[in-house]
Amino acid sequence: MPKPVYQEIYQDLKRRIEAGDIAYGAFIPSESELTRSYSCSRSSVRRALAQLAADGHVQSQQGKGVRVIRDPSLDVTRGYNGLETFTEMAERLGFTPHTRCLTLERVTADEELAKQTGFPIGTKLMRALRARCADEQAVSTDDSYIPESIASGLTPQIVENGIYRYLEGELGLGIATSRRIITVEAATDADRNNINLGEFNAVAVMRSHTFDNEGLMLEYTETRQRPEFFSEYSTVTRTQR
Incomplete structure (x- = not known):
């Protein structure tokens, strides 16, 4: 069973944030840019961003965009990080x-x-x-x-x-x-x-x-x-x- 499109977007953005490819404090690409990049609907992008926000990776800034609030350098060194094996x-x-x-x-x-x-x-x-x-x-x-x-x-x-x-x-x-x-x-x-x-x-x-x-x-x-x-x-x- 393939993953829903929004889950694939969520996983990719999460990986980029945790790897530091999208820096802590930076704004992620706009919804329009993400829909073009992932060749998907705006609703899929919004669901992915909502999940990232619920996980504490990003926070929406009205009129500015979506800012990364997860700092990988402060991640814990033990324990489960998300839903991992x-x-x-x-x-x-x-x-x-x-x-x-x-x-x-x-x-x-x-x-x-x-x-x-x-x-x-x-x-x-x-x-x-x-x-x-x-x-x-x-x-x-x-x-x-x-x-x-x-x-x-x-x-x-x-x-x-x-x-x-x-x-x-x-x-x-x-x-x-x-x-x-x-x-x-x-x-x-x-x-x-x-x-x-x-x-x-x-x-x-x-x-x-x-x-x-x-x-x-x-x-x-x-x-x-x-x-x-x-x-x-x-x-x-x-x-x-």
Whole structure:
């Protein structure tokens, strides 16, 4: 399934901003220039710019244009940067990644699991629990639930090679957005068994509901991460009064 045009524009502009090709503080090309450059409609450009603004990369200046407000030099050095895979994060940060599949099983969402994941009661799901290692040190776990109707072909090897690589590359699914809740919680026995916590007695926990290009939820994941390894870059907007 090909990505919508606005997603391709968004991804390209985001890459150029994060690479510094469009400098921090500079104005990006006008809507007219972008429509010509990408051979697309003005509505596609506007959707891409709206997503960049929501991500904290740009801000519209009335009567002037759209200014870049993301400074790549201030980017965090750890943690997830956007909706990226562990392998993509390893490439960005320069460590050697390794994933171990701890559990792969079929489950049915009961009342408790439905409340946790957001999938309706009775939904048949594939659960994949894996440990993430950076340079041979276990730094986090990802516990994911995906509808069996999508991911029935998952195997431990596919899980270790990358679930998103399978969903996007093999199944052609478009993964678009993720809604996240981040907390800091006391480490559990499972955390101590699966993560090299060292001196830490707590973990950073990110609970994510991920949606495809059609706005349908395709995954719930609970990531539990060694605090030293975790950070989150975000931009918030105050309502103008």
